Amino acid sequence: xxxxxxxxTLLQRLIHGLMAVMVVAMLFIxxxxxxxxxxxxxxxxxxxxxxGIAILAIALLRLGVRLRRGAPPLPADLSWWQxxxxxxxxxxxxxxxxxxxxxxxxxxSAGGYPxxxxxxxxxxxxxxxxxxxxxxxxxxxxxxxxxxxxxxxxHVAAALFHGLIRRDGVLRSMAPWAGSAxxxxxxxxxxxxxxxxxxxxxxxxxxxVPNEKAR
Amino acid sequence: MLIPAQARRAVGSLAIIALAVGAGAAAxxxxxxxxxxxxxxxxxxxxxxxxxxxxxxxxRRNHAKGICFTGELEANGAGARLSTAPMFAAGHYPVIxxxxxxxxxxxxxxxxxxxxxxxxxIVAPGGEExxxxxxxxxxxxxxxPEAFYKLTLVQGIDPRTGRPEPDAMQHFLAAHPExxxxxxxxxxxxxxxxxxxxxxxxxxxxHFIDAGGHGRLVRWSMHPIEPLHDVLQAELAALGPDFLEQxxxxxxxxxxxxxxxxxxxxxxxxxxxxxxxxxxxNRERLDIGTLVVERAEDExxxxxxxxxxxxxxxxxxxxxxxDPLLAxxxxxYTASFxxxxxxxxxxxxxxxxxxxxx
Numbered sequence: 001x002x003x004x005x006x007x008x009t010l011l012q013r014l015i016h017g018l019m020a021v022m023v024v025a026m027l028f029i030x031x032x033x034x035x036x037x038x039x040x041x042x043x044x045x046x047x048x049x050x051x052g053i054a055i056l057a058i059a060l061l062r063l064g065v066r067l068r069r070g071a072p073p074l075p076a077d078l079s080w081w082q083x084x085x086x087x088x089x090x091x092x093x094x095x096x097x098x099x100x101x102x103x104x105x106x107x108x109s110a111g112g113y114p115x116x117x118x119x120x121x122x123x124x125x126x127x128x129x130x131x132x133x134x135x136x137x138x139x140x141x142x143x144x145x146x147x148x149x150x151x152x153x154x155h156v157a158a159a160l161f162h163g164l165i166r167r168d169g170v171l172r173s174m175a176p177w178a179g180s181a182x183x184x185x186x187x188x189x190x191x192x193x194x195x196x197x198x199x200x201x202x203x204x205x206x207x208x209v210p211n212e213k214a215r
Numbered sequence: 216m217l218i219p220a221q222a223r224r225a226v227g228s229l230a231i232i233a234l235a236v237g238a239g240a241a242a243x244x245x246x247x248x249x250x251x252x253x254x255x256x257x258x259x260x261x262x263x264x265x266x267x268x269x270x271x272x273x274x275r276r277n278h279a280k281g282i283c284f285t286g287e288l289e290a291n292g293a294g295a296r297l298s299t300a301p302m303f304a305a306g307h308y309p310v311i312x313x314x315x316x317x318x319x320x321x322x323x324x325x326x327x328x329x330x331x332x333x334x335x336x337i338v339a340p341g342g343e344e345x346x347x348x349x350x351x352x353x354x355x356x357x358x359x360p361e362a363f364y365k366l367t368l369v370q371g372i373d374p375r376t377g378r379p380e381p382d383a384m385q386h387f388l389a390a391h392p393e394x395x396x397x398x399x400x401x402x403x404x405x406x407x408x409x410x411x412x413x414x415x416x417x418x419x420x421x422h423f424i425d426a427g428g429h430g431r432l433v434r435w436s437m438h439p440i441e442p443l444h445d446v447l448q449a450e451l452a453a454l455g456p457d458f459l460e461q462x463x464x465x466x467x468x469x470x471x472x473x474x475x476x477x478x479x480x481x482x483x484x485x486x487x488x489x490x491x492x493x494x495x496x497n498r499e500r501l502d503i504g505t506l507v508v509e510r511a512e513d514e515x516x517x518x519x520x521x522x523x524x525x526x527x528x529x530x531x532x533x534x535x536x537x538d539p540l541l542a543x544x545x546x547x548y549t550a551s552f553x554x555x556x557x558x559x560x561x562x563x564x565x566x567x568x569x570x571x572x573x
Contacts, residue, residue, distance in 0.1 A: 028246050034550075035248035035256045037360045037543040042527055042535060045545075111552065112522050114344050120531045122342060131521040135556040149243055153236045160235060164228035 269320025273562025283517025
């Protein structure tokens with residue numbers, strides 16, 4: 001059980017929500033564009049590249065925030081393999097958010113494509129032109145995309161498992177409705193004493209959540 | 216042990232989780248086309264293009280037989296009035312290009328290539344690129360990706376007979392009257408023994424955007440300086456299977472070959488989205504420069520080999536029109552590029568030091 005009020009910070013939850021929308025959109029745009037010959041192909045690919053770079057930038061920002069601010073601890077009663085899975089999946093998701101755009105950028109570079117973001121704005125090539133390298137990166141980009149989508153589905157399933165079945169506060173710690181816990185820092189920086197009389201930091205008292213009473 | 220109410224709740228929760236994950240996966244599968252057997256995907260297009268005879272592995276899936284060239288564009292500056300494309304300012308810009316015949320078999324004899332093509336990649340000093348693939352027919356054979364796919368299937372080799380199905384082309388023509396201008400050209404236009412005396416046309420329309428942000432609908436063409444020298448089609452076979460490449464090398468050994476880059480400006484009402492329809496002859500034309508082809512390179516080691524001449528790779532100042540073929544070309548060329556770069560071992564380079572990009 002995560003103690004009440006121990007949530008990700010407002011900034012972390014905002015970035016999480018933004019990234020969720022961007023990454024899911026990106027994966028659908030990617031799989032959609034490679035499977036159509038219709039005019040939307042050009043629209044989708046023109047969104048895919050700048051959106052990928054935006055995800056890279058925000059993912060790096062997010063990684064910095066995560067390393068500085070940390071995360072609430074997992075519930076103490078979580079089994080070791082569930083805890084390990086949670087850690088591993090988060091590492092994988094962070095890695096994919098950063099690696100996917102870099103692989104895409106490298107792939108375009110190796111393929112001799114201009115890396116156009118918008119209008120005349122282009123990125124430099126980060127890899128020499130090399131057709132074999134292009135082929136490797138192109139299939140890696142696709143494989144990672146499938147892996148990424150699978151990881152997101154598992155992430156959603158796990159979040160719902162925590163929220164609906166275990167009801168251990170894990171889902172709420174990242175939820176937009178985590179309420180006034182908004183101003184709260186995650187555990188490592190919470191002064192235990194402060195929690196009892198700092199309403200801004202407690203959010204919805206766990207005891208006030210009707211479902212919790214049912215346990 | 217769970218009491219019944221808790222058990223019901225747990226099962227309900229699991230059902231919600233399964234629904235959420237299942238719905239996400241289904242939406243992804245639908246977007247990917249995995250649930251739509253009849254969706255025209257780039258993979259299906261390229262697969263159909265690959266079934267037209269010969270061994271296309273490692274090669275472009277259309278215009279499979281060709282030869283690389285290098286040269287430059289000498290822009291005269293006249294194009295700068297119409298478009299901010301940096302290679303339209305007076306100056307010299309390096310070009311990597313390719314001549315080809317529009318066949319699926321990279322080993323096809325040159326004499327069967329009714330449609331010949333020129334592709335160019337023109338680079339401005341700042342790195343802006345203009346890629347264009349042009350054909351010697353004045354119009355394209357179809358106006359939609361779906362029709363192109365059907366036409367490609369018609370050309371497919373039946374493995375039992377080793378030939379395309381005999382009546383399929385007649386059926387296609389009957390169902391596609393828009394293809395008549397192309398086939399009229401194919402029947403009546405003179406055959407020649409050279410890439411050098413052909414006019415190459417953009418076919419699709421594009422927008423040129425000027426410094427004031429105003430757009431003009433255009434098509435462009437490369438007009439040869441070399442005089443057209445027509446020969447009977449029957450005589451071409453006697454020239455050997457590779458006469459086009461040999462002719463190009465022979466001519467370039469004597470000196471560069473030139474084409475005038477001519478832009479045709481549409482008038483109100485000229486079709487932007489139908490490449491089967493010519494624009495009237497009296498449309499304003501502007502000569503904006505000269506393409507100078509200097510050197511030929513065999514494709515296996517040539518600089519053009521590993522470029523995708525995707526016609527939607529455009530500099531600022533040029534935008535695609537609403538012609539649906541442009542997106543289809545872009546997506547299918549990319550699928551073809553993805554395949555042939557994976558299949559490199561099937562099309563070995565002959566030198567350890569392939570030409571580097573300029």
